[in-house]
Amino acid sequence: MCGGTHVNNLEEINFFEIWDCWVDKKKVQVQFSTNKEATExxxxxxxxxxxxxLYQSIxxxxxxxxxxxxxxxxxEIPTTIIAKNSLNTEIEQLEKQLNEIAKEKYKLLLQTIDNTVFPIKEIIINYEKITLELIRNKLNKFLQ
Structure with missing residues (x-):
C-alpha cells in the first residue's frame, strides 16, 4: 500500500491489519496498521x-x-475487519431494537400523561394562570 515509500521490502513488515475501508469521492480509502499494539x-x-x-440508548x-x-x-474485541463488520451488523440490529423500545416507552409515557387526571384545572403562580394543558405541553417538550 505504501508503494515503497515507508519500507524497502515487504519482508520488513511483520504485522499487517486492515482496520476499515470505505469509498470516498469515488476513491477506495483503507485504514490499516503495521503495529499490533495500535491495532489492538x-x-x-x-x-x-x-x-x-448502547448505554446512552438504555x-x-x-x-x-x-x-x-x-x-x-x-x-469480544474484534481482531480483524471481517470480525469488526460482523459485530457491527449485530450491534446495529441491537441499536435498532433499542430505538424501537424507546419509541414505544415514550408513547406509553405520553399516554400516561394524557390520561392523568389532575385535581385542579388551573393554578396561579406569580399572577400567571397555569392551565392543565400548558403543564402537559411543557411535559411533552421536556420529554422530547
Missing amino acids: NYFTNWINQKKDN KKIKSYDAEFNFIIPNF
Missing part, C-alpha cells in the same frame, strides 16, 4: 464507543421507564 487499541476503542452508544429508555432493565452482551 483501535479495535478496543471502537468496541468501547459502540458500547457507550439511559434514554430508562428516562421514560425507570424499571426498564437491559444487559448489553459482552462483546
Whole structure:
C-alpha cells in the first residue's frame, strides 16, 4: 500500500491489519496498521464507543421507564475487519431494537400523561394562570 515509500521490502513488515475501508469521492480509502499494539487499541476503542452508544440508548429508555432493565452482551474485541463488520451488523440490529423500545416507552409515557387526571384545572403562580394543558405541553417538550 505504501508503494515503497515507508519500507524497502515487504519482508520488513511483520504485522499487517486492515482496520476499515470505505469509498470516498469515488476513491477506495483503507485504514490499516503495521503495529499490533495500535491495532489492538483501535479495535478496543471502537468496541468501547459502540458500547457507550448502547448505554446512552438504555439511559434514554430508562428516562421514560425507570424499571426498564437491559444487559448489553459482552462483546469480544474484534481482531480483524471481517470480525469488526460482523459485530457491527449485530450491534446495529441491537441499536435498532433499542430505538424501537424507546419509541414505544415514550408513547406509553405520553399516554400516561394524557390520561392523568389532575385535581385542579388551573393554578396561579406569580399572577400567571397555569392551565392543565400548558403543564402537559411543557411535559411533552421536556420529554422530547
